[in-house]
Ligand SMILES: Nc1ncnc2c1ncn2[C@@H]1O[C@H](COP(=O)(O)OP(=O)(O)OP(=O)(O)O)[C@@H](O)[C@H]1O
């Protein structure tokens with residue numbers, strides 16, 4: 001039963017600003033606590049973060065590296081965020097990502113010799129479709145028998161991962177020492193960003209970043225301005241009222257989880273087409289799972305996902321420099337990431353810091 | 367006079383664009399029942415939420431036992447002896463009565479919850495204040511009136527000296543209301559004080575010691591029931607003379623709009639809740655379903671509106687078979703539904719007023735074309751409905767959760783009536799509305815009828831049933847046990863059939879009805 005629960009305010013611009021402040025403050029607190037940890041470990045936190053900034057934004061190559069690492073997180077962050085908006089926790093983005101990668105590695109070879117723009121479009125569409133298909137069975141189970149998506153999408157992640165493991169060691173394995181698929185021909189790859197923006201120097205940043213940003217804007221628009229997005233959000237907020245308003249909760253659940261799966265699939269497609277140019281067992285550094293943190297930090301706002309993905313990308317891009325120049329172990333970055341996640345999850349704490357214990361946002365009780 | 371238990375001095379509370387409480391001063395003495403009266407959105411709930419520590423005042427001060435206090439949280443309020451029962455209960459449905467009551471304050475022995483002591487404590491308070499309830503019953507299975515008792519017991523268990531009840535009678539049957547009043551009287555006899563928010567003027571007259579009237583966030587008057595009457599109270603609330611009159615012309619029955627034939631519907635527990643109901647409604651007619659809650663009305667409405675599967679039987683709306691239709695198909699067939707629980711089924715509280723206005727029509731023109739929402743026309747329609755239905759809000763962009771309870775209800779009504787349906791299914795349509803708004807809604811419903819629409823009204827309020835209905839069907843244990851034409855039956859007669867006359871409960875019921883009448887009249 002609905003009672004007075006603490007809810008974020010959404011009315012005044014002041015309130016909106018505060019809403020936006022919560023993630024920012026969470027990040028700030030995380031950096032602060034990490035500084036203390038670095039200090040206690042006997043290093044200089046200022047030097048450490050300076051090195052990190054240098055490694056992530058210090059020049060064209062570094063910025064490119066940040067973009068590169070942000071790209072898959074943008075897709076998986078969007079995937080998880082879209083699910084959350086519809087009240088679904090797609091914890092299995094990793095599995096959908098693997099299937100997207102698999103389809104790209106397979107199609108990229110099959111389409112060898114075809115025009116590059118055609119290949120890019122086909123591979124993106126196919127990867128999204130496979131990602132959606134990989135989410136479809138969990139979605140169906142959720143809609144028809146109520147099986148929880150956290151369990152089912154996770155199971156499908158295992159299936160997807162082991163399927164890829166087997167394929168790259170067996171049927172799809174290219175000649176050579178390492179179990180991996182054949183390298184994609186150039187017409188099946190995404191162009192590097194420096195081809196258009198020379199400023200990005202020799203970084204490996206690729207077109208996937210632009211696709212991700214555009215997609216984030218598009219998803220934002222879909223959620224806010226289309227009947228489809230409206231229904232997803234309605235079901236996420238209140239399935240009973242949605243049902244009463246003629247929205248099919250099962251159908252909306254299936255659509256939303258499939259859209260989420262499609263977005264996650266794209267993370268795999270762009271990693272294969274833009275970075276590795278082939279598929280192997282370890283081609284994803286857990287992007288599907290980091291996507292959950294990205295979505296949380298972004299408060300499930302697609303525009304926020306862009307910013308959150310860039311932040312996580314920068315943390316990962318700067319870790320090496322931090323280790324090299326300030327001699328702080330790169331593992332500290334994991335601590336910062338974990339702290340951010342923890343603080344965003346424990347959002348109340350950040351809220352409390354922003355306005356000491358205010359209690360304005362009481363959902364109406366009478 | 368002794369020190370008041372609670373005294374408010376110039377309490378002010380602002381929301382973005384709204385001055386909800388404007389320098390409100392109020393005091394509450396031991397052993398007193400104060401009724402808080404005012405139009406929808408006057409600021410009653412806000413004021414009490416401030417007292418209960420749910421909201422922070424922007425100005426003024428609160429004195430408890432004569433000393434200024436900053437009530438930081440509900441927990442703090444409870445420590446100060448202030449308890450509150452919200453209109454929407456906050457119990458945990460799968461837990462037992464005892465578990466709910468002691469939750470957060472469990473007696474322990476050697477680190478474990480001492481359930482025996484807990485049950486004893488619950489028994490003790492329920493005996494002391496005459497709040498009969500089975501301590502081992504599971505809350506989910508209890509009727510609303512009993513759940514409310516559990517809420518009250520919970521406050522008392524925590525040592526409340528002041529009990530705030532926000533629209534406690536809105537969800538109760540007349541019988542349950544009488545029982546509640548008996549409890550309230552026994553509480554004040556024990557020295558507690560009660561603040562009581564309601565829109566029902568007769569209730570104020572019968573139970574309050576003192577009446578405080580609010581309008582637009584301010585206290586505009588104070589009186590005693592002995593010094594006024596319901597018309598006087600209404601005048602104080604609205605600020606002008608109000609004549610409560612609903613013009614009702616005789617019905618002209620046109621084509622059959624709804625036809626229900628031998629309908630059987632199961633409830634959650636797979637028991638038959640609707641057992642062979644048949645009736646029809648014609649164009650230009652209001653048919654009311656009168657009954658004590660829990661006699662199959664909810665299941666009947668859910669089946670009709672496509673929210674629950676039908677076991678057997680058939681339903682036709684303007685010739686279209688809707689027996690197995692989904693909610694969307696019933697909407698498309700011309701049905702509008704005002705659900706009885708606006709928070710659960712009526713509104714998406716996190717959506718703004720525009721988004722709530724289009725719920726159910728969000729795929730149709732003028733709100734959407736080719737799957738894209740047109741917020742310009744959505745805003746236009748929303749603004750028009752806000753104006754037509756006098757929804758008090760700073761703008762159409764606020765979330766539905768920021769509206770007062772009554773204004774939320776008006777928003778639902780505006781949407782469902784605004785759709786221009788052939789059949790309006792209205793369950794408790796005026797729940798939580800102030801007297802002026804009730805009159806308005808009643809006139810709207812009758813206007814729909816006069817325009818040739820069919821209306822199915824489900825209401826616990828006999829007065830509402832009597833005012834609006836052309837035909838009254840009395841439902842008891844899933845069957846229609848009696849049918850009356852408008853004006854044919856007295857409230858007593860309706861009550862008699864509603865409680866199962868003709869069945870084995872007959873004798874018992876007559877006795878009960880008789881006894882209760884004696885109590886209210888006396
Ligand atoms: N959480 C909130 N955010 C913004 N405005 C609010 C909020 N709660 C209440 N208001 C506004 O404050 C005013 C007073 O609301 P309140 O709920 O106190 O009215 P009420 O007297 O209880 O009305 P009702 O009889 O309809 O329940 C209303 O205009 C309402 O829109």
Ligand SMILES: [Mg+2]
Pocket residue numbers: 365366410411412770771772
């Ligand atoms: Mg209220």
